[in-house]
Amino acid sequence: MSVIKVEHLTYIYGEGMPDATVALNDVSFEVERGEFLGVIGPTGCGKSTLITHFNGLNRPTKGKLLIDGEDIWAQPKQIRRYRFKVGLVFQYPEYQLFEETVRKDISFGPRNMGLPEEEITQRVEEAARFCGLSPEMLERSPFELSGGQKRRAAIAGVLAMRPEVLVLDEPAAGLDPEGREMILSQVKEYHKQTGATIVLVSHSMEDIAKYADRVLVLQGGEIAMLDTTANIFARADELVALGLSVPEVTKIFLQLRAKGIAIPTDVYTVKYGRDILMDALKRKGGGQHA
Amino acid sequence: MLRDITIGQHFPGNSPVHRMDPRAKLLLTIGYIVILFVGSNPLGLALSTVFLVVAYTVAQIPLRLITKSLKPIVPILLFTAVLNLFFVPGDAVFTLWVFTVTWQGLYNVMVLTVRIICLIAGTSLLTYTTSPIVLTDALERLLAPLAKLKVPVHELSMMMTIALRFIPTLIEETDKIMSAQKARGAELDTGTLRERVKALIPVLIPLFVSAFRRADELAMAMECRCYHGGEGRTRLRKLQLGGLDFVLTAVCIAVFVLIGFSGTLWGMLPL
Ligand SMILES: Nc1ncnc2c1ncn2[C@@H]1O[C@H](COP(=O)(O)OP(=O)(O)OP(=O)(O)O)[C@@H](O)[C@H]1O
Numbered sequence: 331m332s333v334i335k336v337e338h339l340t341y342i343y344g345e346g347m348p349d350a351t352v353a354l355n356d357v358s359f360e361v362e363r364g365e366f367l368g369v370i371g372p373t374g375c376g377k378s379t380l381i382t383h384f385n386g387l388n389r390p391t392k393g394k395l396l397i398d399g400e401d402i403w404a405q406p407k408q409i410r411r412y413r414f415k416v417g418l419v420f421q422y423p424e425y426q427l428f429e430e431t432v433r434k435d436i437s438f439g440p441r442n443m444g445l446p447e448e449e450i451t452q453r454v455e456e457a458a459r460f461c462g463l464s465p466e467m468l469e470r471s472p473f474e475l476s477g478g479q480k481r482r483a484a485i486a487g488v489l490a491m492r493p494e495v496l497v498l499d500e501p502a503a504g505l506d507p508e509g510r511e512m513i514l515s516q517v518k519e520y521h522k523q524t525g526a527t528i529v530l531v532s533h534s535m536e537d538i539a540k541y542a543d544r545v546l547v548l549q550g551g552e553i554a555m556l557d558t559t560a561n562i563f564a565r566a567d568e569l570v571a572l573g574l575s576v577p578e579v580t581k582i583f584l585q586l587r588a589k590g591i592a593i594p595t596d597v598y599t600v601k602y603g604r605d606i607l608m609d610a611l612k613r614k615g616g617g618q619h620a
Numbered sequence: 621m622l623r624d625i626t627i628g629q630h631f632p633g634n635s636p637v638h639r640m641d642p643r644a645k646l647l648l649t650i651g652y653i654v655i656l657f658v659g660s661n662p663l664g665l666a667l668s669t670v671f672l673v674v675a676y677t678v679a680q681i682p683l684r685l686i687t688k689s690l691k692p693i694v695p696i697l698l699f700t701a702v703l704n705l706f707f708v709p710g711d712a713v714f715t716l717w718v719f720t721v722t723w724q725g726l727y728n729v730m731v732l733t734v735r736i737i738c739l740i741a742g743t744s745l746l747t748y749t750t751s752p753i754v755l756t757d758a759l760e761r762l763l764a765p766l767a768k769l770k771v772p773v774h775e776l777s778m779m780m781t782i783a784l785r786f787i788p789t790l791i792e793e794t795d796k797i798m799s800a801q802k803a804r805g806a807e808l809d810t811g812t813l814r815e816r817v818k819a820l821i822p823v824l825i826p827l828f829v830s831a832f833r834r835a836d837e838l839a840m841a842m843e844c845r846c847y848h849g850g851e852g853r854t855r856l857r858k859l860q861l862g863g864l865d866f867v868l869t870a871v872c873i874a875v876f877v878l879i880g881f882s883g884t885l886w887g888m889l890p891l
C-alpha cells in the first residue's frame with residue numbers, strides 16, 4: 331500500500347478574498363513506501379504548498395490526503411500523530427532554532443513525542459552524529475554555529491523523531507557544494523539504513539538525478555509529469571518548455587544526439603554517461619577511423 | 621490564521637476615494653470620528669451609517685470586509701453591551717432574576733454598537749484605500765510644522781513607515797516558524813493558558829532573532845544608499861491637492877455638519 335495518497339487535492343490561499351490564489355488544483359498521486367521521490371517545478375508552482383499537506387499543516391480546501399490508508403483529517407484532534415510519522419524539513423530550517431543549546435533544540439521533537447529521557451538522549455546523539463555535528467557542538471548555542479552547521483542541527487531536529495516519511499524542502503539551498511553533498515548523502519543514508527520514504531523538493535536537477543527513484547513535476551499547481559527519473563529526463567524538451575532544465579550531462583548528450591550520434595537520451599548521471607561514451611568510443615575504435 | 625487580520629490592510633484600486641489626497645482623507649477620517657461622538661443620536665448615527673455605505677460603494681470596497689475587521693473587537697463589544705444592558709438604571713423592559721433590562725440600557729447598547737462599528741469601518745476605509753507608505757507621508761506633511769519645535773517628524777514617520785512595511789513580513793515569518801515548530805510536534809493551540817504561553821517560546825525566540833537580523837540588514841542597506849535622515853531630502857512624488865480633493869472634502873464636510881446638528885434636528889422631530 332502506498333504510504334501517502336493524495337486524492338483530488340485542491341488548495342486555495344485566502345479563499346473568498348479578492349486575492350485568492352489556487353496553489354494546487356485537483357492533484358492526485360501516490361507516494362510508494364520506501365521510495366525516494368523527487369519533486370521539481372518552476373518557482374511558485376506549489377511544491378511547498380503540496381508538501382505542507384503531507385503532515386497536516388495545511389488542510390485541503392477540497393480533496394483528501396491519506397497516510398497509510400487513513401484520511402488524516404478524519405479526526406483533526408489526532409493530527410499530531412501524523413506529524414511524528416511524516417517529518418518535514420522546511421526551506422531554510424535554521425531560522426526555527428530557538429533553544430539555548432543545540433542538544434536541547436534537537437530534543438524538542440522527541441520530547442514532544444513524550445519519549446523517555448534516555449531514549450531522547452540516545453536519539454539526539456545519533457541524529458547529531460548522522461548530520462555530522464560533533465558532540466562538542468551539542469553543548470553550544472545554536473546561534474553561534476555557522477549557516478551550514480545550523481542547517482544540519484535543524485535537520486537533526488527532525489531526524490531525531492525518526493519519521494517513517496522524511497520530506498525535505500530544498501534542504502541544500504544556499505550551501506556550498508561540499509555542504510550540499512554532505513546533507514544529501516546523509517539523507518540518502520537515512521533512506522538506506524531505515525528504509526524510510528523520502529520526498530525531496532529541489533531546484534537542482536543534478537541532485538534529483540543523483541538521488542531520486544521517481545520524479546514528480548509540478549506546473550501551475552497541477553501535475554505535469556510523474557515517472558521514473560530516467561523517463562523524466564528523457565523528456566528534456568518538455569522540461570525546458572516548462573522553464574526547468576535538465577542535468578548538465580543530459581544537455582551534452584542531447585546535443586551529441588542532435589549532431590547525429592546514436593546514443594540514448596536518458597542519460598542523467600555522469601557515471602552512466604561515462605559508460606555510454608566509453609562504449610560508443612569502443613565501438614567506433616573497433617570500426618573504421620574517422 | 622494570522623493572515624486573516626484585515627485591519628491595516630490595503631486594497632489597491634482606482635476609485636475617487638483611492639485617488640484622493642491622503643492628507644485630506646486623514647483629516648476627514650479624524651473629522652468623522654469626532655462627528656460620531658457629537659452626533660450620537662439615532663438620526664446622526666443613521667446618517668453616519670449611510671455616509672459610510674456610500675463611501676464604501678464609491679471606493680468599491682466590499683462591505684463584507686467590515687465584518688472581518690470587526691471580528692477582533694467582538695468580545696469588547698459584547699462585554700460593553702452586557703454591562704449596559706443590565707446595569708443602566710431606568711424604566712424596566714423585563715426583569716431576569718436580579719438583572720433588569722431597561723429602555724435606557726437598550727438605547728445605550730444600540731448607540732454604542734453602531735458607533736463602534738462605524739468607528740472601525742470608517743478608519744478601516746482609510747487604510748483600505750491608502751497604502752501605509754502614502755499614509756505616513758501624509759502624516760509627515762501634516763506634522764511638518766512641528767519640526768520647527770525640534771520634534772523629529774521625519775524620523776518618526778520613517779520609523780512608522782518601516783514598522784508598517786514589516787508587519788506583513790513578520791506575519792508571514794510567524795506563520796512559517798509556527799508551521800516549522802508544529803512539524804516538530806509543538807502544540808500551539810491547545811492546553812491551558814500557562815501551557816500555551818510556554819508553547820509560544822519556540823515561536824517568539826526565532827521571530828525576535830530574525831527581526832533583529834532584518835533590522836541590521838535594513839540599516840546596512842539604507843546606509844549603502846546614503847540615507848542620512850530627513851535633511852535636504854526631496855520627494856519623487858509630491859502631494860498636490862486637486863479639484864477632486866476640494867469637491868469630495870466639501871461634500872464630506874457638508875455631511876459632517878449635518879450629522880453634527882442632527883441632535884437638534886432629532887429633538888425637533890415630532891415624535
Ligand atoms: N501564504 C500564502 N498566501 C498566499 N499565497 C501563497 C502563500 N504561499 C504561497 N502562495 C502562492 O501559492 C503558490 C504556490 O506557492 P509555493 O510556495 O507552494 O511554491 P513553490 O513551488 O514552493 O515555489 P518555490 O520554488 O519558490 O519555493 C504561489 O503562486 C504563491 O504565490
Ligand SMILES: [Mg+2]
Pocket residue numbers: 377378379421499
Ligand atoms: Mg517552496
